[in-house]
Amino acid sequence: MSLDMPKFSDLDALYDEKNAQVATQMYEDPELFAEEMERIFKKTWVFVAHESEFPDKGSFKLSTVGQEPVIVVRDRKGKLHCMVNRCRHRAATVCEVKQGKTSSFQCPYHGWGYGLDGSLRALPYPEQYGDDFDKAQHGLLKLRTESYQGMVFATFNDDIEPLVDFLGSEVCRYIDLFMKQGGGFPVKVLGEHQFTVPMNWKVQLENTTDAYHFPVVHKSFMQTLDGATEEMFDFLDKGKGWVEDLGNGHSVMMMIPELEDLDANLDAPIPERFTDLAQELRDEGYPDAQVRKIVRAVGGAGFNLNLFPNVSLSLAFFRVLTPVSVDRTDIRHMALGMDGGPAAANRARIRLHEHFQGPMGFGSPDDAEVWERIQRGVQGGDDLPILVNRGLVDEEPGVAGPRGHISAETGMRAAYQMWKRMMAQ
Known part of the structure; x- marks a missing residue:
């Protein structure tokens, strides 16, 4: 399919921006999905x-950019690279280990060997390719790669704006705030788990800044909390939070404004659920000021930050989506901790992660069931629109885009506006 002109030229029929309505086709058309992979996932960060x-030279991890399998690796000079996991000879993957450490990559089919920077280093019997064969032209296909606050992004689009410009100043400010949950230590990934949901990728994209579902879907989670924590998560009734369009499809949902900046209000009483942890840290010799900073950071930030098109910074973890097909999406939940921080604090972070996000947790399994039910539901009533118009009635101007009530669907509208913009290019 040529990409000179979008096949789906009537984008207004797919997303009616004026009335904030999404066509059912958006979740179930395989040809539209294929065009999204080209026009969105191959064109942006x-x-x-x-x-x-x-952590070390030679450390690597398998990842994806849309449907493209990639390897992210640190070379001998400490530079990070992102490369397509495909031998330049006959297309076999050169790595099948999800994560580890190596000195090179070698294709298992014909033995072509690649360096950590993706360059073709050696191949058996090269004379059969003739004297004009240039190894420098046959390295692994490399993507442009940039980082912000430790978050690594890659793109096939060499002409795209720098990452910090794509994110924008407000998004960068929120990422800076989010990373304060290191409690004075660098943030690190403690581990991750992956699961697959039979849903279109945009169903999950909509979820992270959707507070409206929280008291319904996460009722069982709320029932497991102590009184003070339950009151803190009762943000819909409090109405103090907001959802804001941050530009380029990004959005933030501020659920607990008092936890926007984890370095603020450190003199406040330590919540009862963290008193044992605080005492354990004091017993280990941490001074009171540092104990307060660490304990406050353990609970995570008070907001969800949605970055178009595939990652969310959600309270205390990363949620990463990978579109597999029009009705299948892989989800990775990355637990975060404190690099060099106290073991007790990182254990507490893991326990909190397990409580909500874990496979046996009280949050994410409920989310996944609803996502699956959406995908089943769109098989009926093809002409019925999907509504993302909640909160249009009282949106106000924010710093980079409109700001709405905590239960508004402002974040979804932000994502679909960016979707429409990219699909029109």
Whole structure:
């Protein structure tokens, strides 16, 4: 299919921006999905990894950019590279180990060997290619790669704006705030788990800045909390938060404004659920000021930050989506901790992650069931629109885009506006 002109030229029929309505076709048309992979995932910055996952020279991890398998690796000079996981000879993958450390990559089919920077270093019997064969022209296909606050992004689009410009100043400010949950230590990935949901990728994209579902879908989670924590998560009734369009499809949902800046209000009483942790840190010799900073950071930030098109910084973890097909999406939940921080604090972070995000947690499994039910539901009533118009009635101007009520669907509209913009190019 030629990309000179979009096949789906009537984008207004797919996303009616004026009335904030999404066509059912958006979730179930395989040809539209294929065009999204070309026009969106191959044209913009896509999150692939976190720098902490590459502690040594030769550290690598498999990831994806849309449907393209890639390897992210730190070379001998300490530079990070992102390369398509495909031998330049006959297309076999050159790595099948999800994460590890190596000195090189070698194709298992014919033995072509590649350096950590993707360059073709050696191949058996090269004389059969003739004297004009240039190894420098046959390295692994490399993507442009940039990082912000340890978050590694890659793109096939060499002409795209720098990463910090794509994110924008407001997004960068929120990422800076989010990373304060290192409690004075660098943030690192403690581990991750992956699961697959039979849904279109945009269903999950909509979820992270959707507070409206929280008291319904996460009722069981709320019932597991102590009184003070339950009150803190009762942000819909409090109405103090907001959802804001941050430009380029990004958005933020501020659920707990008092936890926007984890370095603020450190003199506040330590929540009862963290008193044992605080005492353990004091017993280990940490001074009171540092104990307060670490404990406050353990609970995570008070907001979800959605970065178009594939990653969310959600309270205390990264959620990464990978579109597999029109009705299948892989999700990775990356647990975050404190690099060099106290073991007790990182254990507490893992326990909190397991409580909500884990495979046996009280949050994400409920989310996944609803996502699956959406994909089943769109098979009926093809002419019925999907509504993302909640909160249009009282949106106000924000710094980079409109700001709405905590339960508004402002973040979804931000993502679909960017979707429409990219699909029109």
